[in-house]
Amino acid sequence: MSKFRFLTAGESHGKCLTAIIEGVPAGFEINSEFINSELKRRQGGYGRGARMKIESDTVEITSGIRFGKTIGSPITLVIQNKDFENWQKIMSIYPEDFTDEKSFTKCRPGHADYAGSIKYNQKDLRNILERSSARKTAIETAVGAVAKQILEKFNVKWSSRIIQIGNVKENFEQEIDKAKEIGDTLGGKFEIIFENLPIGLGSYVHWDRTIDGKIAQTVMSIPAIKSVSFGNYNAYKMFGSEYHDEMFLDNGKIVRKTNNAGGVEGGMTNGQPLIVTAVMKPIPTLKKPLSTVDLLTMEETQAHFERSDTCAVEACSVVAEARIATVLADEILEKFGGDNFEEIMKRI
Amino acid sequence: MSKFRFLTAGESHGKCLTAIIEGVPAGFEINSEFINSELKRRQGGYGRGARMKIESDTVEITSGIRFGKTIGSPITLVIQNKDFENWQKIMSIYPEDFTDEKSFTKCRPGHADYAGSIKYNQKDLRNILERSSARKTAIETAVGAVAKQILEKFNVKWSSRIIQIGNVKENFEQEIDKAKEIGDTLGGKFEIIFENLPIGLGSYVHWDRTIDGKIAQTVMSIPAIKSVSFGNYNAYKMFGSEYHDEMFLDNGKIVRKTNNAGGVEGGMTNGQPLIVTAVMKPIPTLKKPLSTVDLLTMEETQAHFERSDTCAVEACSVVAEARIATVLADEILEKFGGDNFEEIMKRI
Amino acid sequence: MSKFRFLTAGESHGKCLTAIIEGVPAGFEINSEFINSELKRRQGGYGRGARMKIESDTVEITSGIRFGKTIGSPITLVIQNKDFENWQKIMSIYPEDFTDEKSFTKCRPGHADYAGSIKYNQKDLRNILERSSARKTAIETAVGAVAKQILEKFNVKWSSRIIQIGNVKENFEQEIDKAKEIGDTLGGKFEIIFENLPIGLGSYVHWDRTIDGKIAQTVMSIPAIKSVSFGNYNAYKMFGSEYHDEMFLDNGKIVRKTNNAGGVEGGMTNGQPLIVTAVMKPIPTLKKPLSTVDLLTMEETQAHFERSDTCAVEACSVVAEARIATVLADEILEKFGGDNFEEIMKRI
């Protein structure tokens, strides 16, 4: 049984996004303001569209916390959709409210529309768009913000940075402006670092316990991520003697001069900074629309367009940071065991 | 409950490797010769060391199959270690057989030795090496060979190829020879393709159901894999208008002219070939040994060397193919439901 | 991966109870009025206290359903606490609202108070009471009401009845009145029947797939349940020749004259009605309080009393019905596979 299992729910224009987190021991301080600041980070970054400005997500905690601390019960997080009154009828749960307003059938390449409509047998692609939207990463960020507050108690640190946007490695604002002007979009590459992790999170003993495997799943599951790497991504070009992080002694302590492995050896954290790199594809909703097929009329046409961003790599890196935090919090809580904060702290 | 859950066990020089697969419906034909041919593929490839030649793995099926077909019961696969008589005492389960023959304390960088010895509190790094060894991928390959025989019934096809070894994209035998000569090792990049998959495997509705997330975990968990990608790995450099796979009609059927997405949109298979690329780091066991620390004496020294390969990228691609097959077999069996082959075939 | 996995959350006097259900295929009609009628059933029954009258639970669905049907996304159910304004400060998530109003330390025997306070290191037993309360069965009943609406599409039927309250097998209202008068409480025994289930739900092939095992867990997990049985609970007194349900032919169809097995053979449904019997202990909150210990002062005292029922066996049977429905819906959805209603119906 995981110590940090969770389910998330909610449509992009539905009433709210919800998450339930189950398994967190009692006595951990959880601050909703920190969660809100993470939600704000996710909404930022150069290249975001109009929706981000109107929304300003905030979380409400409706269970699991009392007087600032976890009590062992499942934690519920809710992010209201501030624009819901405009969507109430369109997203109604009641059959009598049926409307085809905002329905669409012009499949957006790069999105879940096509496969989703077949899988779930939906004619109105709105029913696919609503859950496949990147909007759901808001509640995932909130979940990660809970995980981060747990990690803080173990002195774990983290950071992230953009490595490249399109073909530009620095000052990429211009590149984004250019893309916006021509109604196009951009992806990019970013890096997440977690430091001060205990040695030995994850394991080599069974494939589904490797820490790199778990992190790869969680990061790859973020919409638009197409590649996940650990450490030096030129690994395939290097000789073993160049690549591997040799070990030395410094005042009786084991040290390394390199970190090509990105902090993972044998499916475990090895005491060096954990370095994860990910590639985000360009956003598939384009103002200058893509060629596609209308699934209703089965005619060639141009893809449905709905308010979107030009570039969301920075937001995506915030989400990835959050997602990795949930994996690490789960691993650390499992490592230390215990049902309450006081008991756990004695074990560090 | 998964339709293809499994556990594997076994040490590199232990008596045998074992896997139990649970959840396969009854009536599927499983042929042990096919499993053996996959085991042989895993042992091949240019750059393998001496062990591969002596071993010639073969599988024994000890449960779950009768007269060539699954009967619904869990399937047990066993690969005997043909060299076990030489290791019987060294790997004995009995305390009275204790010996420090073959024990070592000179930590091998790039392996699980260091973190493993701390995590599991082991002084003899043999206790880490034995399970963290790539030897365990033999039984994972056997498990994948069962999955492939299931996939065949759904007309799924697969293939793999090496993209690059070190700095060479073709005719890399010379590069490997060179590395071998200088006691060094090489990694590489390879690609796996699965074709003819049903549309809609995986889902966007919850992060842990995305097919790319599941595949990323399973491939990243293979020892030495450091990067996993789907489709065009230049995604981060491209404009949205260049990257996304537009949709057209051809005789009333939806077609694409590109497959930059690698067959995955919205966390689901989209009907195009599934293309996974992975990077393998160079093998960390070097004849020309790396600098390291002896964990017993805490002195700087050179890493323990144990018979090894120069390059195992081809073997690794066979393992990756097998691992992806297990994920896909699980997804397909879940999609069709049913408890026996005849019932399932009616649903296709 | 389960087809009907869910998490629930919420404290007894918290803002709301929440559940997220993940895995339900698209296209199933889900009616919130039916859920409300089930919530009403749970609040009824002879012997309930005052709280049941003020509350009248109703569900709000905030995701996963559009125009009356599931769309494949996770489903969120919320039951607001109508009395929350009186508890807002007491149950606040903010540290600055800290109050010891409504806190208590006089351990209630039969409740989670004692073990919970040690496990979660809580001095205020309110932090234990709030989640261990039977209040959480309201949201479990709502989850079960979703499951029942799925089962209806497969023509499954169900019913339940009280077998015994205290020492009385019929007209037990008097017995309850008597208990109430003396400030005491009563438990009882009840029976749940599900009919028209497909043959072969569950399996003997692995212990964690037996249908009776899964149902036993789910029913035993209901607060106050102490015993779960299938079929004739005199099984231990009977000869094999008396107990086993012999098979005969009636117009070419296999029939039985008895159902001592309660519809389960070999861990699977066998086509006969599934009959589950459970025993509920008497409610542990007594007006005539029990002897106990104050965990703060460590003095002998009388247990904390909080508004409660005299007898809740009928409510408990409604919860058990709901809980069994979730297990069966999960099994049936797994059996038929498929991602949408239309696809599934073709397979029946």
Next chain:
Amino acid sequence: MSKFRFLTAGESHGKCLTAIIEGVPAGFEINSEFINSELKRRQGGYGRGARMKIESDTVEITSGIRFGKTIGSPITLVIQNKDFENWQKIMSIYPEDFTDEKSFTKCRPGHADYAGSIKYNQKDLRNILERSSARKTAIETAVGAVAKQILEKFNVKWSSRIIQIGNVKENFEQEIDKAKEIGDTLGGKFEIIFENLPIGLGSYVHWDRTIDGKIAQTVMSIPAIKSVSFGNYNAYKMFGSEYHDEMFLDNGKIVRKTNNAGGVEGGMTNGQPLIVTAVMKPIPTLKKPLSTVDLLTMEETQAHFERSDTCAVEACSVVAEARIATVLADEILEKFGGDNFEEIMKRI
């Protein structure tokens, strides 16, 4: 992730039974002789048939243990079928060995035959019998014997006793002899006690974490078990004031004078002995055969008979003890966390 997850495999007359246990920390002493003594206990008891005498099961450990201690790797347990040479052809995995020797179609009421043949679409009921047989409890007993050796390190104690066989509460040998004489069978009721468990195993916070729920599943999943109870099974007849275990002080320590709850309150262990009672139905394989239907000819007939026991309640109690031990070992290992024995012992 569980700390004691396992899969078992093997047919009744197959080559061997196998189990893989994954998640056990390193450094625990595991003795195969203790496992063998538990296997012997399972084979004993008054009323067993001839097979028990020829078999004398012994375990072989083929992975996960070195020099008497776990090393963190998955543990493989194998029990060879000593009679396999007589079954080699009949249980062959090869299609060319096909034979209908030992096949049967006369459905045995009370067994998995009927539902199993439909579920798995098998004409030869041998394919159902082989895995649904109680034979698989041998390997489950071996798994439990590993769990027990872990529990011993935490000073946990256990015992079991038969409460009733048929209508007899003591000296039931005569009752069994009588049944045997008339070709009939008997079930019974037995009790398992675990003492000295830590307070707070399990939890009330989510239904699937209650310790009584987990134990109920595991015990109910044993073939022939029809009822599972905790503590006083007259709970439904008693007043709350009679039933609940009041708390008192004795030299400053909290004590109870009764244990009607059977050591479980609020889904958690409460420091008192854990008492589980279970009912086993009479064995369904009768020498004096039951009326049934031949599934091939669809004619009424008498059930297939295969060598069997008259009464196996004692064996069943050994299995139940083993099964509960696995649940408790998992819970305790999760509670203490840690990856190796030395680390864990510091936390007790």
